[in-house]
Amino acid sequence: MGNEAVITGVGIHKFGRFPDKGVEELGKYAIDMGLADANIEFKDVQAMFLSNSGTIYPGIGPKTAFLFGRTTIPIVNLEAACAGGGACLRMAQMAIKQGEYDIVLAVGVEKQPRGFLAPAISGYEPWQALAGLDENPMYWAMDARLHMAKYGTTIEQIAQVSVKNHKYGALNPNAMYQMPMTLEQVLNSRVVCDPLTLYMFCAPNDGAAAVVLCSQKVAKKYTRKPVILASCAHRMNPYPEMGVGNYVGYKTGNKAVTTLAAMEAYEKAGIGPDDLSLVELQDTDASGEILFSEELLLFKEGEGGPAVSEGVTEIGGRLPISTDGGIISKGEPVGASALGQIFEVVTQLRGQAGQRQVPNAKVGLAHVRGALGHACVTILKI
Amino acid sequence: MAEQVPFKEGCLTTPLSPLEKVRLKGVKCRACGSLALGESKYCINCTSKDVEEYVFSKYGKIYSYTVIRHPPPPPYPQESFKPFPAAWVELEDGLYILSEITGCSLDELDFGMKVELALDKGWVDDKGNDVIMYKFRLIK
Numbered sequence: 001m002g003n004e005a006v007i008t009g010v011g012i013h014k015f016g017r018f019p020d021k022g023v024e025e026l027g028k029y030a031i032d033m034g035l036a037d038a039n040i041e042f043k044d045v046q047a048m049f050l051s052n053s054g055t056i057y058p059g060i061g062p063k064t065a066f067l068f069g070r071t072t073i074p075i076v077n078l079e080a081a082c083a084g085g086g087a088c089l090r091m092a093q094m095a096i097k098q099g100e101y102d103i104v105l106a107v108g109v110e111k112q113p114r115g116f117l118a119p120a121i122s123g124y125e126p127w128q129a130l131a132g133l134d135e136n137p138m139y140w141a142m143d144a145r146l147h148m149a150k151y152g153t154t155i156e157q158i159a160q161v162s163v164k165n166h167k168y169g170a171l172n173p174n175a176m177y178q179m180p181m182t183l184e185q186v187l188n189s190r191v192v193c194d195p196l197t198l199y200m201f202c203a204p205n206d207g208a209a210a211v212v213l214c215s216q217k218v219a220k221k222y223t224r225k226p227v228i229l230a231s232c233a234h235r236m237n238p239y240p241e242m243g244v245g246n247y248v249g250y251k252t253g254n255k256a257v258t259t260l261a262a263m264e265a266y267e268k269a270g271i272g273p274d275d276l277s278l279v280e281l282q283d284t285d286a287s288g289e290i291l292f293s294e295e296l297l298l299f300k301e302g303e304g305g306p307a308v309s310e311g312v313t314e315i316g317g318r319l320p321i322s323t324d325g326g327i328i329s330k331g332e333p334v335g336a337s338a339l340g341q342i343f344e345v346v347t348q349l350r351g352q353a354g355q356r357q358v359p360n361a362k363v364g365l366a367h368v369r370g371a372l373g374h375a376c377v378t379i380l381k382i
Numbered sequence: 383m384a385e386q387v388p389f390k391e392g393c394l395t396t397p398l399s400p401l402e403k404v405r406l407k408g409v410k411c412r413a414c415g416s417l418a419l420g421e422s423k424y425c426i427n428c429t430s431k432d433v434e435e436y437v438f439s440k441y442g443k444i445y446s447y448t449v450i451r452h453p454p455p456p457p458y459p460q461e462s463f464k465p466f467p468a469a470w471v472e473l474e475d476g477l478y479i480l481s482e483i484t485g486c487s488l489d490e491l492d493f494g495m496k497v498e499l500a501l502d503k504g505w506v507d508d509k510g511n512d513v514i515m516y517k518f519r520l521i522k
Contacts, residue, residue: 116455127389130505131515132454133480138468142446149493193448239416239427242470242478248408248419249470249478252427 004216005096006226009038010343015207015330016176023056026208027064027109034210039222042068046101048075049091051084051108052335053121064109082282083368084108085338086376090232092213102218106211110333112204122371123245136244137201137285141193144287151302153290155195159186160308161286162200165322169329171355176205176331200286207333209340227346230269230379235261237373244371257375258295258367265377273297276319277361278348280341282369283326293321296367320358323348338376341366349382389504389515392421395437398514401501406516410436417477439474440499446470447491467491471518485519496521
């Protein structure tokens, strides 16, 4: 088991808007913090994977690494839409499990302008953009409406997710929006795509996060309390992908990609939904948190809404979700958001989350879901 | 005179005139039965090569719906934007297709409402051709 990957350090650059900082600078900040946390120097890193939305420039991984001086280690850029950081973590994990490396960096960096993502990022073809059928929230709005009709999920339950995530965002110094919000404020904000309103959505922004992975045998030299990377799964959605970027589908009976990735992650880790202390998931919009909580098999179909209104997903509830405020509060720096989740889960499992601390946190799950069908599920434990 | 071109190659029957006779087309997989829009040599669901061309019904119903109330990002023309209804339409054949819905007010749509294919000039491409785009119209 010497080749099992563990996490010995995590770093983050606050998510937000930093027009005066280069994207490489954001990355370096997160890497410096992660390496200091791991008690490791950059010269000891043997490989580096860097996740980005792929929209900035191709050499972003090496350019970020070269801020530490020229290096000869392999550096690979990765793109997997909003799941990029998860895919990056999985590559780093595999590099260690395969036995060739003992210290590997997984980094996510991003800079995105205000407003909707540019159509190409989400995989839209030019004709979709010209037809106006390229507004990401419309898919989530239609999914939400179906869920409401089928299970009786209410718009108040959806808004409550946003209230909860803003409450925790207010306690997270790394969040872009550190302000509580009332149910009325969320419900009465501008409608973007019926029935979803502005304050139910995340906003694309800038940020970076870094994770230092070590083989278990080498980790002992640096820390007595590593966080174990129990499993990391990355899958693509089968047909139909009736989500962002797409325009066609057919009822095939296939499972959703989040469920496929979750089942793989649960099986590899030997851990089930009942064992989890906390969950970070893709709260691109508030209704998504409810839908994904079911697709992750945390709750039965249709029980995700009541779980929110009954406080199950609050800190102090049975299964707290998005304890760092989620991307509804943090904003979503596409290539970095997944590793931002890992930062939170590691912080929680170490008992260092302060006012946001989940009591007795032992096992955490992080989930990201991106355009074109990417999904990653990671399970961490101590 | 401007030519008429489809919004995407392989998704509409030809010729493109008269427009009333044009239908959405795609493939049906003989192995798993899945339908998909557009020409393909493979089934998008099971990767079988045993696929046949399939012309879709012009009729369908609303599977889920919303209203786009904020201008979609550029290159969508920002200045001429007006909120419009959009829906996943479930065609009689079982294909789901995302579409703007016409012939109704913003708050009129509901699950199961019947709609029909409405092809029309959508925009002009960079060669000056009229691009034929699909929408679905509410049947009243």
